Amino acid sequence: MNRGRLVLFEGLDRTGKTTQSNILLERLKPNATLIKFPERSTEIGAVIDRYLKDKTFELPDQAVHLLFSANRWEMAERIKQLLLQGTHVVLDRYVYSGVAYSAAKHTDRMDRTWCLQPDRGLPRPDLTIFLTSDDAENELRAGFGEERYEKSEFQQEVKRQFVEVFKALEDSSHEEKLVHVVNVTGKSVEEVAKVVWDLVEPVVTLPTDSTYSELLY
Ligand code: FDM
Numbered sequence: 579m580n581r582g583r584l585v586l587f588e589g590l591d592r593t594g595k596t597t598q599s600n601i602l603l604e605r606l607k608p609n610a611t612l613i614k615f616p617e618r619s620t621e622i623g624a625v626i627d628r629y630l631k632d633k634t635f636e637l638p639d640q641a642v643h644l645l646f647s648a649n650r651w652e653m654a655e656r657i658k659q660l661l662l663q664g665t666h667v668v669l670d671r672y673v674y675s676g677v678a679y680s681a682a683k684h685t686d687r688m689d690r691t692w693c694l695q696p697d698r699g700l701p702r703p704d705l706t707i708f709l710t711s712d713d714a715e716n717e718l719r720a721g722f723g724e725e726r727y728e729k730s731e732f733q734q735e736v737k738r739q740f741v742e743v744f745k746a747l748e749d750s751s752h753e754e755k756l757v758h759v760v761n762v763t764g765k766s767v768e769e770v771a772k773v774v775w776d777l778v779e780p781v782v783t784l785p786t787d788s789t790y791s792e793l794l795y
């Protein structure tokens with residue numbers, strides 16, 4: 579059987595990741611599942627959820643980073659099983675959000691290299707789509723500012739970190755041409771969905787190895 583493909587949406591808050599993940603899921607159904615990170619329904623996910631919602635709940639930045647990674651490891655076996663049984667898995671955030679949000683804090687010694695290590699060995703996406711926008715229009719969307727990290731200055735630094743991470747991956751031999759940047763500025767939901775489908779269709783159509791790869795960095 580052909581294995582499922584792992585398709586990842588990354589990006590800043592409220593650039594349309596969740597909307598686009600759901601549209602893609604519908605197109606790939608019944609042969610697809612959506613997994614959103616953080617996965618807040620697990621034991622570790624509950625701590626993350628509290629950390630994001632309760633700004634008086636403090637944890638060291640390193641511990642928070644490792645919790646987000648542990649949350650991915652909690653789900654890793656399920657993702658592998660789904661791929662091997664031929665189900666496509668659409669991810670709404672994954673390791674690159676982990677690196678970008680943590681590195682944006684500029685905590686001593688917690689640089690991008692440090693941040694990537696705990697995720698080493700997780701299933702590697704077949705395609706990564708980075709949704710970005712030119713301006714602060716994403717801040718105007720409903721609900722912005724309610725959770726930790728939803729501050730425009732911090733979001734700008736996260737954006738810079740995403741760009742740096744993807745640049746480093748492009749330069750390395752491991753992750754070549756796997757990240758596609760889609761600028762959503764001035765595009766309707768349908769227009770973005772079309773650009774996304776043009777990227778995804780060849781990936782789900784062409785034959786692939788019978789097993790998934792792992793993230794190496
Ligand atoms: N986030 C998400 C991180 O800081 N690290 C991670 O590894 C992941 C997956 O959690 F601000 C941040 C990004 C965002 C917050 O995500 C909650 P959603 O997509 O808004 O639920």
Ligand code: MG
Binds near residue numbers: 591592725
């Ligand atoms: Mg959010």
